[in-house]
Amino acid sequence: MKNKPIVAIVGRPNVGKSTFVNRLIGSRNSIVDDNPGVTRDRIYFDVEWQNKNFTVIDTGGIVPGDEDEIMLSIFDQAKIACEEADKIIFIVDGKDGVNPVDFDIANILRQSGKPVIVAVNKLDNPDSLMMINDFYSLALGEPIGISALHGSGGVGDLLDLVTEDFSDDEVLSEETAPIKIAIVGRPNAGKSSIVNSLLNAERVIVSDISGTTRDSIDSKICYNNKNFVIVDTAGIRKKAKVDYGVEKFAVDRAIRSIRDCDVALLVIDAVQGISDQDKKISSIITEAGKGLIIAINKWDLIEDKKSNTINQFDKKLTNDIPFLEFAPKIYISAKTKQRLNQIFEKASEVYEQCTKRVSTGLLNKIVKELYALNPPTSVKGKRLKLLYATQAGVKPPTFVLFTNNGDLLKDHYKRYIENKLREAFGFYGTPIRISVRERSEKDNKK
Numbered sequence: 273m274k275n276k277p278i279v280a281i282v283g284r285p286n287v288g289k290s291t292f293v294n295r296l297i298g299s300r301n302s303i304v305d306d307n308p309g310v311t312r313d314r315i316y317f318d319v320e321w322q323n324k325n326f327t328v329i330d331t332g333g334i335v336p337g338d339e340d341e342i343m344l345s346i347f348d349q350a351k352i353a354c355e356e357a358d359k360i361i362f363i364v365d366g367k368d369g370v371n372p373v374d375f376d377i378a379n380i381l382r383q384s385g386k387p388v389i390v391a392v393n394k395l396d397n398p399d400s401l402m403m404i405n406d407f408y409s410l411a412l413g414e415p416i417g418i419s420a421l422h423g424s425g426g427v428g429d430l431l432d433l434v435t436e437d438f439s440d441d442e443v444l445s446e447e448t449a450p451i452k453i454a455i456v457g458r459p460n461a462g463k464s465s466i467v468n469s470l471l472n473a474e475r476v477i478v479s480d481i482s483g484t485t486r487d488s489i490d491s492k493i494c495y496n497n498k499n500f501v502i503v504d505t506a507g508i509r510k511k512a513k514v515d516y517g518v519e520k521f522a523v524d525r526a527i528r529s530i531r532d533c534d535v536a537l538l539v540i541d542a543v544q545g546i547s548d549q550d551k552k553i554s555s556i557i558t559e560a561g562k563g564l565i566i567a568i569n570k571w572d573l574i575e576d577k578k579s580n581t582i583n584q585f586d587k588k589l590t591n592d593i594p595f596l597e598f599a600p601k602i603y604i605s606a607k608t609k610q611r612l613n614q615i616f617e618k619a620s621e622v623y624e625q626c627t628k629r630v631s632t633g634l635l636n637k638i639v640k641e642l643y644a645l646n647p648p649t650s651v652k653g654k655r656l657k658l659l660y661a662t663q664a665g666v667k668p669p670t671f672v673l674f675t676n677n678g679d680l681l682k683d684h685y686k687r688y689i690e691n692k693l694r695e696a697f698g699f700y701g702t703p704i705r706i707s708v709r710e711r712s713e714k715d716n717k718k
Contacts, residue, residue, distance in 0.1 A: 285333025
């Protein structure tokens with residue numbers, strides 16, 4: 273399958289780059305805020321225009337010469353985006369007019385050797401169209417006026433120009449679609465460092481400053497001839513500590529990434545250990561029915577390791593989060609790249625378990641055996657009977673039990689059934705859903 277063309281969206285802070293990207297993809301996927309510098313990393317989105325498919329890269333606002341650590345990283349990310357891109361859309365602010373920073377950026381873009389199209393944004397009324405002429409001074413060709421907020425002006429003309437030499441892309445089938453892995457956890461657990469080590473590139477901004485990652489960022493990678501999408505997310509703090517505004521949107525985006533992924537990698541800081549927030553995030557993952565891998569990061573910082581150190585940590589995990597006993601644990605170091613490739617190997621295994629189907633005949637055989645081995649106790653003279661079972665779905669594996677009385681199936685017996693299903697069929701790394709329907713024994717014999 274051929275690669276999609278890539279279009280980078282660049283410009284100084286607060287000119288409407290993310291608003292333009294949201295206009296292209298038809299939803300608020302990029303965080304938009306009046307404060308400059310909200311977008312920090314380069315973020316990829318798939319776009320379709322007139323049956324032509326391409327990828328856009330939303331970048332942080334760049335200010336050449338700014339020595340701030342984060343601003344320098346944003347500038348580096350934008351330069352990498354330009355290197356990756358086939359074409360560049362340079363967005364400028366039509367209300368403010370030409371800014372000295374625009375000239376600096378234009379000089380950098382000329383050096384890239386890539387086709388550059390200047391989009392003059394925020395032309396929300398006809399009277400502002402005269403501002404377009406000022407941007408000829410950037411010497412990057414004919415500017416096109418747009419209103420990213422309202423979708424008016426020359427947005428269509430701009431996309432026609434960008435895609436004029438793009439061809440249709442192939443559509444991924446269900447079988448060849450990549451496995452999407454969301455990297456989630458508390459702030460500063462090392463999520464972005466893991467992504468960068470996996471990709472062997474400074475794909476996302478890494479900093480000791482808590483909350484550096486704000487958007488959920490997709491990165492495509494192939495490992496052992498299998499395709500994966502790695503999604504770096506913002507650290508999820510306790511709700512009471514989350515500031516309303518940009519951080520809240522970032523946390524909401526991280527939670528949405530969990531719901532959209534195939535497998536979640538929960539990153540736990542080996543030095544700080546397991547926290548209540550780790551437990552909360554794991555609950556979000558299991559409630560969403562997603563595959564789960566627990567990655568204990570910064571394992572290189574654990575001193576005086578012995579042959580049983582991992583076993584001791586495993587026991588502590590089981591004691592602290594007993595409902596996650598089904599999830600595989602890997603002990604990694606983003607810094608030294610220790611065992612990092614296990615992420616892809618485990619994700620493939622877990623995804624296979626998430627999509628596993630069991631034949632109805634074999635399932636009912638196991639259900640009969642577990643019932644005979646440990647029949648439930650009677651309640652007020654009534655005893656639960658398991659009449660029939662079937663698998664209703666996958667991702668997660670979902671089973672329907674037909675019983676004589678649903679009220680008689682207590683939580684402890686449902687856990688017993690789940691454990692026996694795992695013993696029989698595996699379901700390694702995936703939650704299991706069990707629902708109950710009542711049916712009379714007479715109906716079951718028909």
